[in-house]
Amino acid sequence: MFWVSRLGPDAVATVGLTESMLTLVYTAAMGLSIGVAAVVARRIGERPDAAAEAAVQGIALGLGVAAVAACLGITLAPRLLAVMGASPAVTAIGSGYTRMMLGGSATVLLLFLINAIFRGAGDAAIAMRVLWFANAINIVLGPCFIFGIGPFPRLGVTRAAVATTIGRGTGVLYQLYRLTRGDARVAVRRIHLALRPAIMAHLLRLSGSGTFQVLVGTASYVGLVRIMSSFGSQVLAGYTIAIRILIFAMLPSWGLANAAATMVGQSLGARDPERAERAAWLASRYNMVVLGAVGLVFIVFAGPIVGLFTPDPVALPTGAVGLRTMSFGFVLYALGFVLTQAFNGAGDTWTPTWINLACFWLWEIPLAYVLARVWDFGPEGVFVAITVGYSTLALVSVVLFRQGRWKLRRV
DSSP, rough: TTGGGOHHHHHHHHHHHHHHHHHHHHHHHHHHHHHHHHHHHHHHHOOHHHHHHHHHHHHHHHHHHHHHHHHHHHHHHHHHHHHHOOOOHHHHHHHHHHHHHHTTTTHHHHHHHHHHHHTTTTHHHHHHHHHHHHHHHHHHHHHHHHOTTSOOOOOOOHHHHHHHHHHHHHHHHHHHHHHSOOOSSSSSOOGOOOOOOOHHHHHHHHHHHHHHHHHHHTHHHHHHHHHTTTHHHHHHHHHHHHHHHHHHHHHHHHHHHHHHHHHHHHHHHOHHHHHHHHHHHHHHHHHHHHHHHHHHHHHHHHHHHHHOOOOOTHHHHHHHHHHHHTTTTTTHHHHHHHHHHHHHHHHOOHHHHHHIIIIIIIIIIIHHHHHIISSSTTHHHHHHHHHHHHHHHHHHHHHHHHOGGGGGOOO
């Protein structure tokens, strides 16, 4: 985003619109990851060799989904941008970017899935190294491809997608190497490579609700982007930058949430539900401290932080207001992240699904439309709705987690 923003608001809007469509790919990736991680974590607690079988079947499912997404994205990229409200200028410069990102969706799915396998097994350090490796390649290649540094041709925003896909693809190759090397907790060998329909069906049943859960949450961003696009490319660029900074800041928070999910799954597999509950609350407290401190920094320095990405007179203040507004909910976001992942780690994927449906589609999106369009708060109304929606999710999660039904879930 830092480099693409140098190409102007239309290029940033292209990235924002494409990312909103990629949320559907992320939905499939995260949904399958929820099921695979829960099964792997439980099998590690019960019978470690069975975890490798589950891992292989999850990867096979991911490849099938990726093939469908790539075909649709390559074929329909310009139409998809137009449906999302892109201006003719954005569609003209962004079709190649969108086609490349959606066409390379296999790298997204496998990156999510295999890292979920590592995390479910307790090998989170491997997952971390994979992402450092993939993103380092992307960071180095990004400006080279975008601006034509050295021997690379200057190809603008389209080549940003090439750099990202190369980085993710290299990360996937490293993941496969670590899975087959034999020194991780999940070690895939030739005996595990046969397709096993019964295991795949079990993963699909578990991942189906997980996929729907993530779809409800991430696809809500499609609705929010559609509302934002009605205010023009510059406003959409500011929104995109604010959301990217927000997601970056939440990565440590997601790490703690995933750790809690792993410990919940492994503890339930070892028949120790009290340990599972203690792990979730402990991770929640740590998470609230970490993300709360980040939120305070963003509230104070939102303008200068967004200014690093764009000098545009409309995008900059829009992004700053958005980042500051959403940061007021960081403490509650942290709590909600951990508890929803704890449900998933226990294999109770339906509870967070219904929470997401109520908080995002029945509450956040209607509120965003009313505040932004009916009551004329404009883009700030969307940012307020995001803050309210995620805070509501956290409070509802606390009530349901305390009831303890997730402890009885069988995986």
